[in-house]
Amino acid sequence: MNKNYTSTRNDSVSISAKEAIKKGFADDKGLFVYPDLGNDQLDLEKILTLDYKNIAKTVLAKLLPDFSKGEINDSVDNAYSSSFDSDKITPVAAVDNFHILELFHGPTSAFKDVGLQLLPQLMKHVLTDDNKVMILTATSGDTGKAALEGFKDLKNMGIIVFYPDGGVSKIQKLQMITTGGNNTKVAAIKGNFDDAQTNVKLIFNDKTLKEQLGSTVSLSSANSINIGRLIPQVVYYFDSYKQLVEDGTIKTGNKVNFTVPTGNFGDVLAGYYAKLLGLPVNKFVVACNENNVLATFFEHGIYDRNRPFFQTIAPSMDIQISSNFERLLYYKSGENSQYVKQLMDDLENNGKYEVSKDVLKAIQEDFYCGYSTDKEIEESIKEVYEKDGYLMDPHTAAGYKVMRDYQKLDDTPMILLSTASPYKFVNAVATAVLPEEANSDNVLQTMKDLAAKTNAPIPENLQKVWDLPVRHESVIQKSDMEKYVKEQVEAVFYDKDQSSSN
Numbered sequence: 001m002n003k004n005y006t007s008t009r010n011d012s013v014s015i016s017a018k019e020a021i022k023k024g025f026a027d028d029k030g031l032f033v034y035p036d037l038g039n040d041q042l043d044l045e046k047i048l049t050l051d052y053k054n055i056a057k058t059v060l061a062k063l064l065p066d067f068s069k070g071e072i073n074d075s076v077d078n079a080y081s082s083s084f085d086s087d088k089i090t091p092v093a094a095v096d097n098f099h100i101l102e103l104f105h106g107p108t109s110a111f112k113d114v115g116l117q118l119l120p121q122l123m124k125h126v127l128t129d130d131n132k133v134m135i136l137t138a139t140s141g142d143t144g145k146a147a148l149e150g151f152k153d154l155k156n157m158g159i160i161v162f163y164p165d166g167g168v169s170k171i172q173k174l175q176m177i178t179t180g181g182n183n184t185k186v187a188a189i190k191g192n193f194d195d196a197q198t199n200v201k202l203i204f205n206d207k208t209l210k211e212q213l214g215s216t217v218s219l220s221s222a223n224s225i226n227i228g229r230l231i232p233q234v235v236y237y238f239d240s241y242k243q244l245v246e247d248g249t250i251k252t253g254n255k256v257n258f259t260v261p262t263g264n265f266g267d268v269l270a271g272y273y274a275k276l277l278g279l280p281v282n283k284f285v286v287a288c289n290e291n292n293v294l295a296t297f298f299e300h301g302i303y304d305r306n307r308p309f310f311q312t313i314a315p316s317m318d319i320q321i322s323s324n325f326e327r328l329l330y331y332k333s334g335e336n337s338q339y340v341k342q343l344m345d346d347l348e349n350n351g352k353y354e355v356s357k358d359v360l361k362a363i364q365e366d367f368y369c370g371y372s373t374d375k376e377i378e379e380s381i382k383e384v385y386e387k388d389g390y391l392m393d394p395h396t397a398a399g400y401k402v403m404r405d406y407q408k409l410d411d412t413p414m415i416l417l418s419t420a421s422p423y424k425f426v427n428a429v430a431t432a433v434l435p436e437e438a439n440s441d442n443v444l445q446t447m448k449d450l451a452a453k454t455n456a457p458i459p460e461n462l463q464k465v466w467d468l469p470v471r472h473e474s475v476i477q478k479s480d481m482e483k484y485v486k487e488q489v490e491a492v493f494y495d496k497d498q499s500s501s502n
């Protein structure tokens, strides 16, 4: 098997996994992919005898071949030994006639912890002694805090998170502005998420800034297109399958289905990687919210982002361009990078592209796609709580309804991925199950009311966050973001005394 990664848009690119993690994405703006993924599968029987961390080590050894065994062991052990509140890391709960894979037991109560606890540990082994890296992240809520926790206090690394002032939930804001550590920086910007994102991209591409930072400090991103964040997510597909074998739901070799609430298509793509690596999966059920550009694509093969943008009660799925879908197009077009480049050029120039019938058919063989409206999300939360006593967050609930639609066609055992704790999006959940008490002004009280009624425990990090001191109060103009980056590079890497301020 080829040991190097290539670009989805140019298959003459050849780059090691370490370089791919350091760079994030290719110079041609394509994403790094492993050609021939699946020619050399994992030994399923053997995987089923392993615990989570050892499955992780096995998957990483396959997909990150230039990391040494010691580097992989060190990274996995650091990422998962003490930061999750479940020994299983991602436990599976049986509910009615399906299973829920709980991905929210990490330090920030969202599934992004699974990738963002491991990525920084891998990054550590990518940097040589005189390298320093500053991570820049624009966040609409969940990624920022998960990235801050992952990179906190790591040597030679710093992280700056920009979030839109007034554009994240009260809990998400509190989580970010109370972050500890000497290398973490957070600023609200006067603008929306797109402004933050656009300016971060401009800063990455600013050659003058690059020169000013010199050869020791480089900028990098913790975005979900980084293979160092994607590959850790392959692990829980294998591990959840193992849990179903252990509880007797399936026998080794039986197929299962997965339902995945989707935004940037990273989570569900990791599932497809698991299938290519030998996991017996029949279908991936992809669930969107009202931003359903993917659901429309699955009907006609036309991806068209020229459409209204909705702010929904499942905000982490409010996305119009699912970046990681590009990787699926690469595999489903027979690894045709020229074809993918043409599609992505069409998307950039016209806001849309159309795939061939063959490619659409190949995608539909493995994937089914649907969506939930906000009203359906609330109804699902209420239904599953009242019928089964299980409390879902709105993203998980967006998946639930699409899962139920699909189950009318196929009764293969089903695993629904739960991507956040219900307490992280407590207002939407409370509105669904205790409408009288839901109160967006007193979020802590709403959490307590919800816990009292449902007996679902509040995760420790979400309970503690109300008492932590605020450490990050900066609110800046979007035009000052670059200046802020320069100042924080100085503060984090060259002036330790100043680094605890701001």
Ligand SMILES: *Cc1c(COP(=O)(O)O)cnc(C)c1O
Residues within 6 Å of the ligand: 110, 111, 112, 142, 143, 224, 261, 262, 263, 264, 265, 266, 267, 268, 316, 317, 395, 419, 420
């Ligand atoms: C990021 C996120 C998603 C979407 O995951 P993708 O990998 O972007 O498809 C779904 N739910 C929650 C809670 C998230 O934070």
